Amino acid sequence: xxxxxxxxxxxxxxxxxxxxxxxxxxxxxxxxxxxxxxxxxxxxxxxxxxxxxxxxxxxxxxxxxxxxxxxxxxxxxxxxxxxxxxxxxxxxxxxxxxxxxxxxxxxxxxxxxxxxxxxxxxxxxxxxxxxxxxxxxxxxxxxxxxxxxxxxxxxxxxxxxxxxxxxxxxxxxxxxxxxxxxxxxxxxxxxxxxxxxxxxxxxxxxxxxxxxxxxxxxxxxxxxxxxxxxxxxxxxxxxxxxxxxxxxxxxxxxxxxxxxxxxxxxxxxxxxxxxxxxxxxxxxxxxxxxxxxxxxxxxxxxxxxx
Numbered sequence: 001x002x003x004x005x006x007x008x009x010x011x012x013x014x015x016x017x018x019x020x021x022x023x024x025x026x027x028x029x030x031x032x033x034x035x036x037x038x039x040x041x042x043x044x045x046x047x048x049x050x051x052x053x054x055x056x057x058x059x060x061x062x063x064x065x066x067x068x069x070x071x072x073x074x075x076x077x078x079x080x081x082x083x084x085x086x087x088x089x090x091x092x093x094x095x096x097x098x099x100x101x102x103x104x105x106x107x108x109x110x111x112x113x114x115x116x117x118x119x120x121x122x123x124x125x126x127x128x129x130x131x132x133x134x135x136x137x138x139x140x141x142x143x144x145x146x147x148x149x150x151x152x153x154x155x156x157x158x159x160x161x162x163x164x165x166x167x168x169x170x171x172x173x174x175x176x177x178x179x180x181x182x183x184x185x186x187x188x189x190x191x192x193x194x195x196x197x198x199x200x201x202x203x204x205x206x207x208x209x210x211x212x213x214x215x216x217x218x219x220x221x222x223x224x225x226x227x228x229x230x231x232x233x234x235x236x237x238x239x240x241x242x243x244x245x246x247x248x249x250x251x252x253x254x255x256x257x258x259x260x261x262x263x264x265x266x267x268x269x270x271x272x273x274x275x276x277x278x279x280x281x282x283x284x285x286x287x288x289x290x291x292x293x294x295x296x297x298x299x300x301x302x303x304x305x306x
Contacts (some may be wrong), residue, residue, distance in 0.1 A: 003075055006068035009047065010031055011064040013057045014135070014157055024138065027209035036239060054183050058207045069157065069274065076275030084221040091281035093119045096126040096136055097144035100227050101268055104247035105144060108292035109285070119281035127225055132187045142289070143271040148202045149263045154271060161286070163293040164246065168206060169256035171243040176255075184257045188243040190214035193239035195222040195230055202266060203242050209262040246296050267292075 011021045018036075022029040036055075040047055047061035057065060099104060100124050113119055120180035126143070133145035137158050145161070154160045170184050178188060189210065197203045210217055211218045217306070221239050224230050227248045230241045243256060244266065258264075270289055276282050 001039065001042055002035075002297050003071060005035045006071055008035050009039060009057070009061060010065045010157075012036070012048070012055070013062060014155075016056070017054050026144070034303055053057050058253070060278060063209050066156070072273075073209040073275045073278075077278045080278040089117045089119065089280055089284065091279060092122055093121055093142065093279075093281050093285045094122040094124070094140045095142045095144070095285065096124045096140040098127050098146060099125055099225070100244055100247045101144040101146065102203070103228075103249070104293050104296055105289065109288055111286070112288045112291065119284050121285070130202050131200070137271055137273045137276075139273060141276045141279075142285060144289075145271050146202055146266050147269065148205050149265050149267070151202065151205070151265060154269065158271045158274070159277065160269045160271050162267050162269050162289075164296065166247060166266050166268060167245040167258065168203070168242045168264040168266060170259050171231065171241045171251075171254050171256055173235055174253055174255050178257070179255045181257060183259050183260050185259075186210045186213035189240055189259075190216050190218060193219045193221045195224055195233050195239045195241040196220055197225050198223050201225060206242055206262060206264055213261050 008021060008025070011024060012018065012032075015021050015024060018029045018032050022032045025032070033055075036048060043064070045058070045060045046058050049058050050054050050056075073160060095109070102123070106123055106205060109121060109123075113121060124140070126140075128136065130145070130147055130151065133143055134155050134157060136143045136145075145154075145160075149165075170178075170189060172179055178184060178192075181188070186209075194207065196207050207218060207220070219239075222233060224233060227243055230243065231248065231251040231254055233239070234241050242259075242264070245256060247268070270286060272282065272286075277286070
């Protein structure tokens, strides 16, 4: 049983098609199919089956794919047991984050890991739909992802730790009539124009919860993902918006008000494949991320003061 064959089986379970696995591993679909046939010869029960035009895992294939994670982790630990690599404190660690988390965490990481023996950071911004974040762990050591309180947990292919559970407040112009209130409810904001994210991004679920609580559809006039742009649009009178309390910069023309009556929080989670944490440098960056999260939480002020 070849570790590469196990990885192909694992990737097939995650990506769902031979062509997608071939694209991810930079080989041809025929090479993927050949490795799957070789793996099947050593297993007495079918690992794959046809579902229309696609090849999918059987129950036995899914069980072996889950075991493949443990195999990869064990092999990674074995490779990283060489002190020259695994215990090297200044190795390169790649980290991706969505935009507002990047703006809040990246400066703190760069300052906190500026010493000569600190890991070398390779930072990137990745603003993707929620279900795409786990796939980024294929390309990065660590990924900062967001999900809402009531969203499903991350898949077992990744290890996740919550850095922040961040309130989502209603942003509105300082001169707006609702700005005088200390707290807002769905019925207060349901008749207002709204600026929100594109479909597939976590905040949409809270927008839908506001509409359900108010018993009416909201008027979604603008779709903008970048919170700095959202802030400018709100300040210009383009509508109300949900904005994270801690990871977006205060805007002089805006106020934030807490929203009651719905779940209005998001998790900022650090995701990684289990084998990545075998490296000391990755563990060092994870520890620094937790310190940065504590610093960000420590900046909290009452929304009425922003």
